[in-house]
Amino acid sequence: xxxxxxxxxxxxxxxxxxxxxxxxxxxxxxxxxxxxxxxxxxxxxxxxxxxxxxxxxxxxxxxxxxxxxxxxxxxxxxxxxxxxxxxxxxxxxxxxxxxxxxxxxxxxxxxxxxxxxxxxxxxxxxxxxxxxxxxxxxxxxxxxxxxxxxxxxxxxxxxxxxxxxxxxxxxxxxxxxxxxxxxxxxxxxxxxxxxxxxxxxxxxxxxxxxxxxxxxxxxxxxxxxxxxxxxxxxxxxxxxxxxxxxxxxxxxxxxxxxxxxxxxxxxxxxxxxxxxxxxxxxxxxxxxxxxxxxxxxxxxxxxxxxxxxxxxxxxxxxxxxxx
Numbered sequence: 001x002x003x004x005x006x007x008x009x010x011x012x013x014x015x016x017x018x019x020x021x022x023x024x025x026x027x028x029x030x031x032x033x034x035x036x037x038x039x040x041x042x043x044x045x046x047x048x049x050x051x052x053x054x055x056x057x058x059x060x061x062x063x064x065x066x067x068x069x070x071x072x073x074x075x076x077x078x079x080x081x082x083x084x085x086x087x088x089x090x091x092x093x094x095x096x097x098x099x100x101x102x103x104x105x106x107x108x109x110x111x112x113x114x115x116x117x118x119x120x121x122x123x124x125x126x127x128x129x130x131x132x133x134x135x136x137x138x139x140x141x142x143x144x145x146x147x148x149x150x151x152x153x154x155x156x157x158x159x160x161x162x163x164x165x166x167x168x169x170x171x172x173x174x175x176x177x178x179x180x181x182x183x184x185x186x187x188x189x190x191x192x193x194x195x196x197x198x199x200x201x202x203x204x205x206x207x208x209x210x211x212x213x214x215x216x217x218x219x220x221x222x223x224x225x226x227x228x229x230x231x232x233x234x235x236x237x238x239x240x241x242x243x244x245x246x247x248x249x250x251x252x253x254x255x256x257x258x259x260x261x262x263x264x265x266x267x268x269x270x271x272x273x274x275x276x277x278x279x280x281x282x283x284x285x286x287x288x289x290x291x292x293x294x295x296x297x298x299x300x301x302x303x304x305x306x307x308x309x310x311x312x313x314x315x316x317x318x319x320x321x322x323x
Contacts (some may be wrong), residue, residue, distance in 0.1 A: 061233040
C-alpha cells in the first residue's frame, strides 16, 4: 500500500508545473505588459511580433547548444565566433553559383569541425572548457576576419534568402527551423539514453565514469553537436542578409549563457531543461525588442544584459542553497 501511495505521489508530482517555469512565465508576462503599456501600437503590431520571432531564432538555436553543453558540466564561449566563421564559409561555397546544398553542407561541416576541435582541446588537451573555448572564440573570429579582410561576402541567391527571410503559412521559416530543433533537443534530452547520460555526466562525472559511460566520447559528441547547431544559426543569419559576415553574432555567447542560466540551467551541470532555456530566450528577446522600441542606448543595453546574467546566477545560487 505504501509503495502504491509513493508511486501515486511521484506521478502527481510529475504533473505539477515546475515553480521555476511558472516564475519565468510570470516574468515574461510582466515584461510584455510593461513594454506593451509604453508602446502598445508598435509592440503588439503583427510585424513587430514577427520581428521578435526572427530575432530570437539565432539566440534560440545557440542557446539550445549552450544548454546541452552546460548540462554536461561544460561551457562553450565560442558559439558566436562559430556563427561568424560558418557565415563566411557558407558564402564562399555559394559565391558564383546557386548551389543551396553546397552552402548548407559547407556551413554545417565547418561548425561541426569547430565544435569537435573544442571537444578535443578539452578531452585530449585537458584544458578547462572556459579556457579552451575562450581561446577558440578569438581563433575562429580572427580566422573569419583574415579570410575576408574584414569585408562581407555577398551572395546572389533568392532561394537561399528564403531560409532566412521567407515564410510558410505566414510563419517565418527561421521560426519553423527553431521549433523543429527545439522538439529534436527535447526528445534527445528526455527520451534517449544518450541525453540521460549527459545529465549524469554533469551531475557527477566520477559516478558516470564508474558506471561505464565514456566521458570523453560524450564530450566530443556534445561539443560537435554544439558547433553544428551554432552552424545552423550561422546559415540562417547568412541567408537572411544574403552575405557572409565576419563580424556576425559578436556577443551571442553572452546572450546564450544568459538565456540558459535564466531558464534554470545550472552552471555546475546536471540540471536544465529545453523549455526553461527557451523561456529564457523569449524573455531576452522581448527585453531586447522593448529596449529598442523605447530608444534605450545600445551602451545601456549591454549593461542590462550583463546585469541580467549576474542576477540570474544569484537567483540560481539562492534556489540551490534552499534545496
